[in-house]
Amino acid sequence: MPEGDTVWLTAHRLHQALSGRPLTITDFRVPALATVDLTGRTVTEVVARGKHVLTRLDDDLTVHSHLRMDGSWYLSKTGGPPPRRHPEHMIRVRLANADWVATGYRVHDLRVVDRAGEADLVGHLGPDLLGPDWDVPTAVANLQRQPETAIGEALLDQRNLAGIGNLYKSEVLFVERLDPWTPAGDVPDLARLVTSAQRLLRLNRDHPEQTTTGYRERGREHWVYGRYREPCLRCRTPIARQMQGVAPQERSTYWCPTCQPGAGPARKNGAADRAGADQASSG
Template identity: 45%
Template sequence: MPEGDSVFRVAARLRAVLAGQVLTAAELRVPAHATAVLAGRRVLEVVPRGKHLLTRLEGGTGPEGATGPEGATSPEGGLTLHTHLRMDGRWAVFAPGERWSGGPPAQIRVVLGTGLGTAVGYRLPVVELLRTADERRVVGHLGPDLLGPDWDRAEAVRRLRADPGRPLGEALLDQRNLAGIGNVYANELCYLAGVTPWTPVGELPDLDRLAARAHLLLDANRLRPGHITTGDTRRGRGNWVYNRAGRPCARCGTLVLTAQHGTPPQDRPAYWCPYCQRGPAPQGRGPGPRGRGTRR
């Protein structure tokens, strides 16, 4: 599932061809909204909210009698197209006249075209059209957005502390605590904190520092791919432990371990260094005191 910085970049690409432009083509190829007519409406903005994308459209019926949710056709009744990529979704942007090459036509869920280009949403698992006034219904549960203008570190820490017995890896992935962290950053933040993903939140001495580091990492990566956490942008050197099972820890050389964390079907692979990270681990693989890992 894309991290918040990836969604931030997707929003920037969509904004470049949609924001401020009138839709000349608009198709929602999902049963719930297949009859919605959006062509003729102006796109006001494309806003990332954690891992969610909100494409806001102006109100009014438009030259073609645009329709949407009940009550959304009045001059003041703006609409929002809410989409989420989850594991397989993708937005592709094409120049005018360019052949669409993002996947088979059967995988297309959304088409939004303007004079500047066309945004095509492939395999989008979430496509929802609602009144802009009702956005809270789909994103109101989210915690402070790590890349939002209203990022609130103190509130994020308060939410994390509310369940001190919860494993840190799970707490970081819970978008109700802070929005934008995916499995890459959850693993890397645990590593940087020197604890395993199964360490209870309440055992961390400095959650404020952890939240500040999360914001720093996503902000540093919001305009570049790779989710770099080591500061090294070279291929294969961008992360400390994520996706490095059986390979040396980037800091100490100990072989990185992996296991699932979380509750199925929401479980995710965890990666940790048994030398650099203290705390519990599954199946008797806990690292114990620092220094007992198998180093190379």
């Protein structure tokens, strides 16, 4: 799943290619927008809001898209060969100007709304870790609204704070030595936790590679994420993994039982950490 830093970089690159230029092609390949023609309008900016991409036009219209699990935007030169990342039938939208073509593959929730209508699409989100609205006290207050919720679940709830996905959830909890099943209300310093998460995303927002350890070598980029049964880079304990959350929203959580002491998944389901990890699927 694209996380907040990936979405921010996507919006940033789209902004560089599209902003300040009139659209020469708008090709929507979803039934609800099949007759929409935005040619001649000028893109004023492209911004990320959590995991949403908002392409704003000069007549107060906004093209909204969401990357969800598998969406992506690619840029290619106008008149040049199209990107070969995905088959043609996966294209959902193309926006072009005299210089660049932006192609949205498998992007979701495509909408064209007026500027005021953005609130209906993203108004429910908490403060964006990479946005101008980032605010630590608000993020902390949102996490405290349901103090019994496991912190690993609470961090993924975009209504609390927008931009954290499964990777950064697992990584920031390791960095802060927190058991992912700790109730949000029992976390001793939520402000420190969300500040640490914001720092990790900010360090990765300007490049597609994601590293939380400071290393980019394969197998050393992350402390725990994707490293099930591999030795912890800090203490050599095998990394554990367990599904966390309520179906169908559950996600894989990775953690080190030694560096992140606590009851683990046994807090909720009575299963031993290691046994639960053995049964989990990858995330």
